[in-house]
Amino acid sequence: MARSPYGNYGHAILTAGAMRTPDRVALTYCGERRFTYDELNRDVNRRANALLAAGITPGTRVAALLNETLRVAESYLAHAKIGAVTAALNPFWPEETLRDVVAASGCTAFVYDATVESVVARIRPSLPDVTTWIDVRELADGSDEEPPLAGFGDDPLALYYTSGTTGLPKAVVHTHASSLATAQIWLDVPRGPDSVFGTGAIIWGIGFPAIVGPALYAGMRLVLEQDWGPANFLRVVPRERVTHVSQIPSFYSALLASPEHEDVDLSSIQVIMLGGEPLTATMLDRIKDRLPGAGVYSYYGQTEAPYTCMGRVDDGSTPLGSSGRARTGNAVRVTDHRGNRVIDEVGEINLAGPHRMAGYDGLPDRTAEVLRGEWYVGGDLGSVSADGVLRVLGRKEDAILKGGVWTQPAAIEEAASALDGVAEAGAVGVPEGAQEQRVLLAVVPRAGHTLDPSKLALALADRLPAHQRPDHIVVADELPHSQDASGGPGKLLRRKIRELHG
Helix, strand or coil: CCHHHHHHHHHHHHHHHHHCCCCCCCECCEEEEEEEHHHHHHHHHHHHHHHHHHHCCCCCCEEEEECCCHHHHHHHHHHHHHHEEEEECCCCCHHHHHHHHHHHHCCCCCEHHHHHHHHHHHHHCCCCCCCEEEEEEHHHCCCCCCCCCCCCCCEEEEEEEEECCCCCCCCCEEEEHHHHHHHHHHHHHHCCCEEEECCCCCHHHHHHHHHHHHHHHCCCCCCCCCCHHHHHHHHHHHHCCEEEEEEEEHHHHHHHHHHCCCCCCCCCCCEEEEEECCCHHHHHHHHHHHHCCCEEEEEEEEEEEEEEEECCCCCCCCCCCCCCCCCCCCEEEEEECCCCEEECCEEEEEECCCCCEHHHCHHHHHHHHHHHCCCCEEEEEEEECCCCCCCEEEEEHHCCCEEEEEHHHHHHHHHCCCCEEEEEEEEEEECCCCCEEEEEEEEEECCCCCHHHHHHHHHHHCCCCCCHCEEEEEEECCCCCCCCCCCCCCCHHHHHHHHEEE
16 A cells, blocks of 8 residues: 655655645745745755665665755755655764764765765774765755655654763654654744744754754744854844744843844744743743743753643743643653652653654663653653643752752752843752752853852842752853854753862
8 A cells, every 4th residue: 555645754844835835935044045845845856866866775874964054954854755764963073972873873874064074084984884975965966856755654764862961872763753743843833824933053953853844844934044143143033034933041141141132123033932941030031021022932842752842931821930731742741750640749751742752773771761651751850730731840960959958950040040130040069969969059140240159149048948059159251051053052061060160
């Protein structure tokens, strides 16, 4: 029996849009190139057919090391159409990590762009199992006719990698079906016929099914930039009239800490999606003061189950500090140490739905630890209310133990961020892993302000219980964040705060 083409990720994400609205603009790239849905589909077809001509067959695992956002979109979609499995490599990894990940991936082909030619030349001799090396510039001359589709439903689509903070990054297997389920994100969020989604180079890896796929699936115009840091954000949003964005709260700490944003027209922004770290009341107030017409949403998920929960936090429909309810077709629960469901109690967060990963590639024991029946249990702590609202408390390893009481750093950071002149705060327990810890707080001043640690300590003593009060406060020029290719700050690196100031 023939399999429906709509079970193929590339066809459902892109070709269906080209059939529906061929002349609508699908994508702009760095303000220089524009593709309609029909043009983008034909562009992807050329690359898919060129891959087939190069011997890439359905099921071939293709390592993709790509920095140029347009090449990421073209290549990942081309692989999807022909049923190749993309190993989505992080171009910010050290060379030894790249080499070891590819060696463990089972890839026999490797595609890359011009930005990483020198890296590829250095790691190539140590990867004898990779027999086909392709510069993506060689893939532009294939036929623009639809290629024979392969890969459907529960067939593997891609390997997306975890952050790898301990050991080699784990390869998370997502299928055509799970990625299509993730692509429905924007169906739960207001949008219109002229909606424009803006983003930067974070689209490699899990950012692709969480950003590119949903934007195209929803018929939006996708604005791709190489840099999505505050400076370029202030140029691109008014130029392209961007309406939808997805970032982390730290981005707005950086954006609003400087006066450069004050005279820029950001009125086109209608939806701000925030996740990856806690959103404090102070930061929400700052965002709403600057962007009063934007709806602010929180989301929660992991690479293994992206965007599971979602809720609007600026209008009272979702309590601040929560991540909303499970979105359409998904489920969330919290369980105690025996695996029993609990309500309004702290426990482990469980996620379920068609968007969940198939497993970790080559790690059956680790997969069995986190996939429990229909549920994914990934080590985050939280609570769920009786009406299904999830509150994420954080990772077990981030919790601080002082005075025999556990606390999450976000509570301390929120209190510090609310003080006058504080742009950002980061709290950690020291020494790491001790049965009794001290609270180390690092703060960054807002532009034009100076901070006195002793005055901050007095102010926080009035706001926090004894087990949350900082024992040592450091004023820093900046806090350490991961590099996620957005051009702005990535997630706060609490371990690095401990290393630098502990």
